[in-house]
Amino acid sequence: MQEEVRVVLDAMGGDHAPEEMIKGAVEAVNEKNNIHVLLVGQEDVISEELEKYTYPKERMEIVHASEVIETAEPPVMAIRKKKDSSIVVGMNMVKNGEADAFVSAGSSGAILVGGQVIVGRIKGIERPPLAPLIPTEQGVSLLVDCGANVDARPSHLVQFAKMGSIYMEHVMGIKKPRVAIVNIGAEEEKGNALVKETFPLLKECEDINFVGSIEAREIPHGYADVIVCEAFTGNVILKLYEGVASTLMSAVKQGMMSSLKSKIGALMVKPALKSTLKQFDTAQYGGAPLLGLNGLVVKTHGSSKAAEIKNTILQCAVFQEQDINQKIKTYIVQKQEEQE
């Protein structure tokens, strides 16, 4: 039998907590029999919700935490003050080795701060980036960093590229993942100061498959597996991606509903359209890991429903089974040896 993977799930974070969180947890333990979920949050609320489901009791636990960190709270203060919040309690379990991973749909700020302050960085990692998968025509790409470290330096981006490559190769199963840096033109001399300084450093890296610059227009076509950028740019990309997609989809729906004829047409088109557009549904790819920490921390969308939670928990299992953090540590040691 495979080794057990212990995932702490923040039952209280996200727009659809606790219902969808708990539903997702149940689906995950029912799907894969080496997964153990620890639901952290208000015990009475969680146990009442859990009663609705059938699942292997020995692989689901409740860990009581009386407080909840709200999305609007200043993150540093929240992590410091709310010692009995689901985020702080859950992250401490990862830190203390009682669990392998922590998953939350709660406050991004608190998760980023908690990840660094409580779980802590792997020695030698300068900044832990947030790395969501984004859907493309060809599958998915990893966008790294999408919001953890604004105003990053070139050496940070080089580490992002390597950690992203390890993730895509071993969690997503892509051989020699293509790494590209977000730029405003394809030529090496294009870009802002950060990109111009980072480009030659990436080109020198023999342990990644660097393919050069990627313009934002090409991102949806899937021309790179690992897309490296500074967090401000990455956050703009992630959010604009979602914004344009949802705006266009509602325009399409609205157009289809505008006449009787088009409504009938819409009914005939719907099933085919649904399956084509499914590849652009972020929920099926799970959450965004914070890479380079002493343990796995994953942020899912605030609007996550059960499917995304389940997929995120399954993704944590692969992360653990593939021993990603050990691979990151090995890389750091190699780099340090090269520099000595």
Added chain:
Amino acid sequence: MQEEVRVVLDAMGGDHAPEEMIKGAVEAVNEKNNIHVLLVGQEDVISEELEKYTYPKERMEIVHASEVIETAEPPVMAIRKKKDSSIVVGMNMVKNGEADAFVSAGSSGAILVGGQVIVGRIKGIERPPLAPLIPTEQGVSLLVDCGANVDARPSHLVQFAKMGSIYMEHVMGIKKPRVAIVNIGAEEEKGNALVKETFPLLKECEDINFVGSIEAREIPHGYADVIVCEAFTGNVILKLYEGVASTLMSAVKQGMMSSLKSKIGALMVKPALKSTLKQFDTAQYGGAPLLGLNGLVVKTHGSSKAAEIKNTILQCAVFQEQDINQKIKTYIVQKQEEQE
């Protein structure tokens, strides 16, 4: 009668030059009787193409230029060396007051460099930004800067905000245009160093209607009329916008063509869908002006067809009739007086 507006059109620039350029020029002079177009480029090619059309001869001229700057050429060198290129000849006409505006679908780099070097900045303008209109659910927003000045400073962004406001108010007819700065969160303390430094400066400006931060997700919803950002970010926004839209639209089409049933449905849906999606077609809004120059320079998409060229020429007429550059100069003088 309205005063004549003289627009130089680069007949040789763009993927569909010269055919679509000339067609657009003909449509523009036929539509508005105070427009005079000067087609700059290879005379024999242009006159042969022009013979296909009926138009008021006295308002269309050919200005010969023997050279063409290719998109791949290094811009600074191209502007310096190719003195008889359509871009250099056309811009010199604006500089010398022989024309009011220059429009080109050619090399972005050469247009940006030529605008600064040949046409020159209005005194007091630190950096001239490139400002395209982007479609939203509510109409259009002006994205400023989308690629002219990477690594800009806070004072540049303040000027972008003001010039963008003047443009949206007087060219697009939006009263008190809402100005927002692109950010990765709604709160004032969010952002990278540039945004954090620029935010309070914009807040202080009494001559613009600053509404705070805008997250990329909100851009397609049209929550701001003038969207201020540094050029690297702006370029990423513009290109990702186009990339996601075109990718999704082809996925929708592909989905509709996947079965006989969906194909029949598609036929019924098509007319309604077409009119709904028309608002997201950038061609109808014309090109991107380079603001703050001693004369108007407008860059259209490399893939521009006649409709975009026509609309851009009409837009130049409004720019001229509303005396936008005089309004920018007045603003600069006021600012300088305030500082004295």
